Amino acid sequence: MRTLTLLALAGLGAQLVDGSLGMAYGVTSTTLLLAMGTNPAAASATVHLAEIGTTLMSGASHWRFGNVDWKVVVRIGVPGAIGSFLGATVLSSLSTELAEPVMSLILLGLGLYVMSRFTFRGLPEGRLGKPLRKRFLSPLGLVAGFLDATGGGGWGPVGTPALLASGRLEPRKVIGSIDTSEFLVAVAASLGFLLSLGSQGLDWTWVLAFLLGGLVAAPIAAWLVRLVPPRVLGSAVGGVIIVTNVRTLLKSDWIGAGGGVSAVVYVVLYAVWAAALAYSICAYRQERAAETEHAERQPVSA
Numbered sequence: 001m002r003t004l005t006l007l008a009l010a011g012l013g014a015q016l017v018d019g020s021l022g023m024a025y026g027v028t029s030t031t032l033l034l035a036m037g038t039n040p041a042a043a044s045a046t047v048h049l050a051e052i053g054t055t056l057m058s059g060a061s062h063w064r065f066g067n068v069d070w071k072v073v074v075r076i077g078v079p080g081a082i083g084s085f086l087g088a089t090v091l092s093s094l095s096t097e098l099a100e101p102v103m104s105l106i107l108l109g110l111g112l113y114v115m116s117r118f119t120f121r122g123l124p125e126g127r128l129g130k131p132l133r134k135r136f137l138s139p140l141g142l143v144a145g146f147l148d149a150t151g152g153g154g155w156g157p158v159g160t161p162a163l164l165a166s167g168r169l170e171p172r173k174v175i176g177s178i179d180t181s182e183f184l185v186a187v188a189a190s191l192g193f194l195l196s197l198g199s200q201g202l203d204w205t206w207v208l209a210f211l212l213g214g215l216v217a218a219p220i221a222a223w224l225v226r227l228v229p230p231r232v233l234g235s236a237v238g239g240v241i242i243v244t245n246v247r248t249l250l251k252s253d254w255i256g257a258g259g260g261v262s263a264v265v266y267v268v269l270y271a272v273w274a275a276a277l278a279y280s281i282c283a284y285r286q287e288r289a290a291e292t293e294h295a296e297r298q299p300v301s302a
Contacts, residue, residue: 004209007032012213015054015221025051026153029210042202044088044149045193049207051186054214059180061222067176069169075134076141076159077181081188083145088192090150101252108245110161115238118164118171118231119276119283132168141181149189155182161241164234171233172226179222231287235280239273 015025026047033043062068140162147154156178163174228236246269250257257265 004205007206007209008213012217015058015214015217025054025214026148026155030153033206041193041197045190045197045202046207047153047210048084048088048149048186048189048193049202050210050214051182052190053211054218055179055183055186057215057218058222059176059183061219062176062179064219065176065222065226067172067222067226068180069173069177072132072137072163072169072173072177073181075132075137076144076177077184078141079138080141080145080148080155080159080181081184083142083147084149084155084185084189085145085192087146087149088189089196101249101254105245105249108242108249110165111238111241111245113238114161114164115235115242115273115276118234118238119280132163132166136166145185145188148185149192155185157241157244160237164237171230171237172228175233175237176222229280229284231284232277232280235276239276243269243273 026044029047029050030043033046059068140159144155144158147158159178159181160174163169163178164171169177243266246265249255250262250265
């Protein structure tokens with residue numbers, strides 16, 4: 001019972017972050033399962049089975065609060081489902097030791113770009129509202145879905161920063177669309193795992209625990225993301241991307257940093273992230289004050 005309670009709380013926390021920032025459910029949940037001794041394929045299968053329910057609830061909640069672009073959902077979700085099914089079927093024979101740090105470098109660059117742009121410039125409105133093309137979304141979905149299944153997480157960390165960096169969709173709709181399309185990815189990955197593994201290594205009570213925690217958090221996260229200013233949300237998401245991928249690189253064979261070096265790096269990263277968030281909040285308040293002052297100066301029409 002203690003283990004199930006812990007898993008339910010982990011699912012709640014992971015979904016709260018995922019539904020608010022568009023990433024981290026799979027990474028957080030899979031990491032916990034691996035730390036408990038679950039083999040990688042069973043861990044990823046457990047998380048994806050739970051995600052069928054959590055992403056359905058999250059998608060419905062985001063739709064209810066107007067956070068979903070359905071064209072983006074279809075154009076990225078369908079190829080994402082194909083990629084996740086393929087990833088699930090080859091996980092037992094595929095080594096991701098090389099792919100993980102390479103992808104982390106790419107994501108780190110995107111994270112730095114997203115955080116700096118939203119922190120210092122706010123929401124990029126020059127291309128806001130322009131359609132995202134299928135030739136961009138389809139390959140993105142295919143790669144993100146494949147990595148999500150093989151790594152136990154990756155749909156949000158790959159898809160969210162790429163869509164944010166495009167500047168064509170405001171952050172809350174990026175997050176809502178990514179979370180909604182993840183339902184297709186979770187279903188396809190689960191089918192792939194069940195066809196490849198059967199029920200071997202799966203604990204259905206663990207799946208249920210993750211599911212219940214996520215279901216509680218999904219509507220709260222969808223409501224929260226609507227209230228957070230886009231500029232602040234962009235800085236927050238960028239910080240999550242940076243910290244997550246620096247952690248992956250520090251632990252990789254490429255760097256293999258010791259505990260002391262890693263601690264110093266984390267302190268610096270969190271300090272920079274906190275400063276970026278503080279700057280974004282101050283800038284947002286100044287913008288709001290300027291808008292209010294401008295509105296009060298406008299003559300009232302008879």
